[in-house]
Amino acid sequence: MKQFVVSCLLVTLYTSTAAGQALVADMSENSISITSNFTGQDILLFGATDGPSDVVVVVRGPREDLVIRRKSRVGGIWMNRRSVTFHSVPAYYAVASNRPLADIASQALRTQHRMGGAFLDFPLAENSPSLTDEELIEFRRAILRNKRRDDLYFETERSVRFRERLFRTSIVFPANAPEGDYTVQTYLLRGGVIVDQESSPLTIRKAGLERTIFDLAHDQPALYGIIAIVIALASGWLAAAAFRRT
Amino acid sequence: MQIYFPIAELSLNVFVVLAMGGGVGFLSGLFGVGGGFLMTPLLIFIGVPPAVAVATEANQIVAASASGVIAHWRRGNVDIKMGLVLVAGGFVGSTAGSFLFKLLREIGQIDLVISLTFVVFLGVIGTLMLIESVRLILRSRKGTYRKKAHQHYWAHGLPFKMRFHKSKLYISVIPPILVGFFVGLLAAIMGVGGGFIMIPAMIYLLGMPTAVVVGTSLFQIIFVTANVTFFHSINTQTVDVLLAILLLAGAVIGAQFGARFSGRLRGEQLRALLGIIVLAVCAKLIVDLVFEPNDLFSIGETISE
Numbered sequence: 330m331k332q333f334v335v336s337c338l339l340v341t342l343y344t345s346t347a348a349g350q351a352l353v354a355d356m357s358e359n360s361i362s363i364t365s366n367f368t369g370q371d372i373l374l375f376g377a378t379d380g381p382s383d384v385v386v387v388v389r390g391p392r393e394d395l396v397i398r399r400k401s402r403v404g405g406i407w408m409n410r411r412s413v414t415f416h417s418v419p420a421y422y423a424v425a426s427n428r429p430l431a432d433i434a435s436q437a438l439r440t441q442h443r444m445g446g447a448f449l450d451f452p453l454a455e456n457s458p459s460l461t462d463e464e465l466i467e468f469r470r471a472i473l474r475n476k477r478r479d480d481l482y483f484e485t486e487r488s489v490r491f492r493e494r495l496f497r498t499s500i501v502f503p504a505n506a507p508e509g510d511y512t513v514q515t516y517l518l519r520g521g522v523i524v525d526q527e528s529s530p531l532t533i534r535k536a537g538l539e540r541t542i543f544d545l546a547h548d549q550p551a552l553y554g555i556i557a558i559v560i561a562l563a564s565g566w567l568a569a570a571a572f573r574r575t
Numbered sequence: 576m577q578i579y580f581p582i583a584e585l586s587l588n589v590f591v592v593l594a595m596g597g598g599v600g601f602l603s604g605l606f607g608v609g610g611g612f613l614m615t616p617l618l619i620f621i622g623v624p625p626a627v628a629v630a631t632e633a634n635q636i637v638a639a640s641a642s643g644v645i646a647h648w649r650r651g652n653v654d655i656k657m658g659l660v661l662v663a664g665g666f667v668g669s670t671a672g673s674f675l676f677k678l679l680r681e682i683g684q685i686d687l688v689i690s691l692t693f694v695v696f697l698g699v700i701g702t703l704m705l706i707e708s709v710r711l712i713l714r715s716r717k718g719t720y721r722k723k724a725h726q727h728y729w730a731h732g733l734p735f736k737m738r739f740h741k742s743k744l745y746i747s748v749i750p751p752i753l754v755g756f757f758v759g760l761l762a763a764i765m766g767v768g769g770g771f772i773m774i775p776a777m778i779y780l781l782g783m784p785t786a787v788v789v790g791t792s793l794f795q796i797i798f799v800t801a802n803v804t805f806f807h808s809i810n811t812q813t814v815d816v817l818l819a820i821l822l823l824a825g826a827v828i829g830a831q832f833g834a835r836f837s838g839r840l841r842g843e844q845l846r847a848l849l850g851i852i853v854l855a856v857c858a859k860l861i862v863d864l865v866f867e868p869n870d871l872f873s874i875g876e877t878i879s880e
Contacts, residue, residue, distance in 0.1 A: 365817075367579040368586050396875035398683050406691075406864040409683045412875065420877065471872030478870070504579065504586035509879060538817075539581040546582055546812045554808030557634050557816050558801045564820065565641030568827040 351379045351525035352517040359529065361502060362536035369504040372531070374425075375497040376515065383426065383433045383518040384489045384496050385444055388531070390421025390481070391509025394454060397472055413468050414454035420507040422446060422482045425498045427489040434521050442516065442523070446473045446482050479505060508533050582815035583627045589821065591621065596825020603639070603826070604833020606849045607789070609796070611636050611767035612700075614822065616693055616856050625686045626676070627815055629766030630807035633800045634819040636768045639826060640796040647790025654741035654787045658794040660748050661773075664755025665762070665799035672763025673806035680811060683875050690860050692765050697857035700771050704850030711843040742783045742791075750781055755795065763803045768796040 354376030361370050374386055395418040398409040426433060430445055440448045451469060453460070460468065476482035480503040489498040500513070511531040517524045535543050546553045579586045595617055603610035611632050618628035647653055679685040733747030754776045758769035773792045777783045783791070808814045 363579060365578050366576075368577045391879055393877040393879050395877045396683070398873055398875050400868060400871045400873070402867075406687075407866075407868055407871075408687050409873070409875075412683055418877075420879075468872070471870070472874065474870060475872060475874045504577075505584065507584075507877075507879075535581060539579060542581040542816060546808065546814070550809045550812055551805070553812075553816075554805035554814065557804050557808060557814050557819065558637055560816060561634055561637035561801075561804070561819065561823070562641050562797075564823055564827075565638035565643075566645070568638070568823075569642040569645040572827070572831050 351382075352384075352515065352527055353377050354515040354527050354529070356513065356529060356531065359531055361506075361531070361533045363508065363533065363539055364535075364537045365539055367504060367539075369506065370502050371499045372502065373497060373499050374513065374515070375495070376527075378494050378496065378517055380494065380519075382524065383428065384491075384498075385430065385433060385516045385518065386423075386425040386489065386498060386500070387442070387444060387514045387516070388421065388423040388425075388500055388511060389419045389514075390507060390511050390533075391419070392417045393420050393507075394418070395451075395472065397468055397475070399468070399471070411458075413457050413460065415451035415457075415468075415472065416454050418451045418472060419449070420481065420509065421502070421511065422449065422476070423500055424484040425488045425500065426484075426486050427491060427496065429486045430484070433518055434523075438521065438523070442514075444516075445484055446477070449473070479503075481505065481507075502533065506533055508535055578817070578821070580815050580818045582813065583623050583631070583818055585622060587621065587623075587818075592818065592821045593825040595621070596822040597829035598825075600826030600829025601833040601836075602829075602849070602852070604830035605836055606833075606845055608849070609636060609639065609768040609770045610826065611769075612693070612697060612765070612771060613852070613856060615689075615766040616697075616860060619689070620859070623818070624813075625689045626680055626811060626813045627818075629676070629689060629764070630804070630811065630813035631815045631818045631822070632766035633762060633803040633807065634814050634816070635822045635826065636766075636800040637797055637804060638819075638823045639830075640768055640793045640800065642827065644790060644793040644797060647793060650790075652787050652790035653794045654739055654783070654791045655794070656737075657739045657742055657744075657751060657781075657783065657787075658791045660737070660751045661755035661758075661791075661795040662798045664752035664757075665759035665795055666802050668756035668759025669763045669799050669802045670759075670806055672760040673803060673810050675760075676763055676807070677810040680876075687864075688764065690864055692761070694857055694860050694864065696761070696765070696771070697853050697860070701850045701853035701857055704846050704853065708843040708846035708850060712847070739783075741787055742781075744782060746781065754780065755799075759799050759802070762796075762799050763806070766803075768792075768800060770796065 354374060357373035394414055394416055396412055396414050398412040400407045401410040424445055430439060434444065439445055443449055473482060489496050513529050513531055515527045576589045577586045578589050599610040599614045615628050615632045619625050676685060679688050733749045735748045736745055737748050738745045758773050761767060761769050770792050774788055777788045778785060804814055
C-alpha cells in the first residue's frame with residue numbers, strides 16, 4: 330500500500346518537474362511519534378529531478394548546548410577532568426548522497442552548506458575555559474565521534490538511489506533520536522553547483538504514555554514523585570497479598 | 576519485544592528487564608537481602624544512565640520492602656519506635672544525599688561517585704561475607720561455635736536516652752539517628768535500601784535482638800527510599816516509573832522462587848555464594864574505572880536551545 334502511494338506521488342512529481350521545477354521532493358512522513366514500542370524509524374525521502382544530477386540530503390536535529398568532558402587518570406582511576414560547553418550542536422545530523430560528497434561538490438561549497446560532519450562548526454559557550462586550537466579541534470572531533478557511536482550522526486554516500494529522474498533514500502532515526510524540530514534539506518547539484526534546493530520540517534515527539542510520563546516528570550515533579558511512591562507501595566502490597574494465598 | 580523508557584530515554588528488551596528483575600529477585604529471596612546493591616550496577620551495565628539507575632532502583636525498593644515488611648509486621652517483628660527514630664535520621668540523610676547527587680551530576684562526577692561507592696561497599700561486604708562463611712564452614716566441621724556474651728556498648732554513655740520496648744533497649748537516640756542518616760545518604764547516592772549496612776549496625780552497634788532486625792530495617796527502608804524517590808523526582812527527574820514497574824514485576828516472582836529454593840542450601844554456603852557474586856560485580860566496576868576507556872571523551876548533559 331505504502332509503495333503504491335509512493336508510486337502515485339512519484340508520478341505526480343515526475344509530471345510537475347516537467348512543468349519547470351528542477352527539484353521536487355517529499356517524505357513518507359513529517360512527524361515521528363515516540364511511543365512505548367518505538368525502536369527507531371526509517372523515513373523515506375523521494376523526489377524527481379529535471380535531468381541527470383546529484384542529490385544531497387542533509388537532516389539536522391534540534392540544536393542544543395552540549396557539555397563534553399575529557400577523562401584523565403587520577404590516582405589510577407579515570408575521571409572526568411576537563412569539560413567544555415558548545416552551543417548550537419545539532420542533536421542529530423545525517424547526510425545522504427548518491428555518490429561520494431567529495432566528487433559532488435567542492436570543499437568550499439560543502440563547508441558553506443555544512444555537507445558532512447567535518448564541516449559542522451560548533452561555537453564555544455561564553456563561560457567555557459580558553460582552549461588552544463588543538464584542544465578545540467580535539468573536542469569538536471570528540472563530539473562527532475561520540476555522536477557517530479550513538480548513531481546520531483552519519484554520512485551515507487551512495488544511499489540516494491536514482492531510477493532515471495526519480496530518486497529515493499531512507500533516513501534512519503534511531504531509538505535514541507531526541508525529541509524536537511528537525512529540518513530536511515534536499516540539494517540538487519549539477520557540475521558541482523547547487524541548481525535547486527528544498528527544505529521540509531520534520532518533528533519527533535514522544536506520544537501516548539511516554540508523553541504523559543515525561544511531561545508529568547518535568548512539569549509536576551512533586552506529584553510525579555508521589556505517584557511513583559504510591560504505585561510502588563500499592564504493587565508491593567499487592568504482590569505480598571497475591572503470594573500469601575499460594 | 577522492545578519497550579521505550581520515557582525517562583531513561585532508551586529502548587530495552589522487556590524480557591531482559593524482566594529477567595534482570597527476576598534474577599536479582601531470586602537472589603534476594605534466596606539470601607534474604609534487598610538486591611538494590613546488585614540491581615543498580617546491573618542497570619548501569621546494560622546502558623541505563625547511572626543517575627536514572629539509582630533513582631529508579633530506589634523507587635523499586637519502596638515496593639520490594641513494602642511487600643517484605645508485611646510478613647514481619649504480622650509476626651510482630653517490627654520495632655516501630657526504633658524504626659521511626661532511624662527514619663528521622665534517614666530523612667535528613669537521604670534529602671541531603673539527593674541534593675549532593677544533583678550537585679555531583681552538574682559537575683559531571685556523579686557516575687564516578689556512584690561507581691566508587693559501589694566498589695568500596697561491595698568490596699568490603701563481599702569480602703566480609705566470604706571470610707565469615709568460610710570461617711563458619713570450617714568451624715561447623717570442628718563443631719565448636721561459641722556465642723558472644725552480652726556486652727556493654729560505648730553508646731550506652733550518650734545522652735537523650737529512650738526506651739525501646741520491642742528491642743528491650745534503653746539507649747541514646749544519637750546512634751540510631753546517625754546510623755539512619757548515614758544509610759539515608761547511601762540510599763540517595765547508590766539507589767540501595769542499605770539493609771546490608773543497617774542490619775549489622777542494628778545488631779552490633781545498637782544491640783537490637785536479631786528477631787526484630789529484619790522487619791525494622793525493611794520498615795525504615797520504605798520511608799527512606801520513598802523520600803529518595805520524591806527528592807530525585809524533584810531535583811533531577813531521573814525516576815523512570817515504567818522501568819521500576821517492570822523490574823518490580825520480575826523481582827516479585829523471582830523472590831518467591833528464591834525463597835522456596837533457599838531451604839535446599841546451607842546458610843554458610845549461601846553466604847559464600849552471595850559473597851562471590853558481590854565481589855564479581857565489584858570487580859567489573861573496578862575494571863571499568865581502572866582500564867583506559869575506549870574514548871576519553873564523553874558527552875554530558877545537553878540543554879535544548
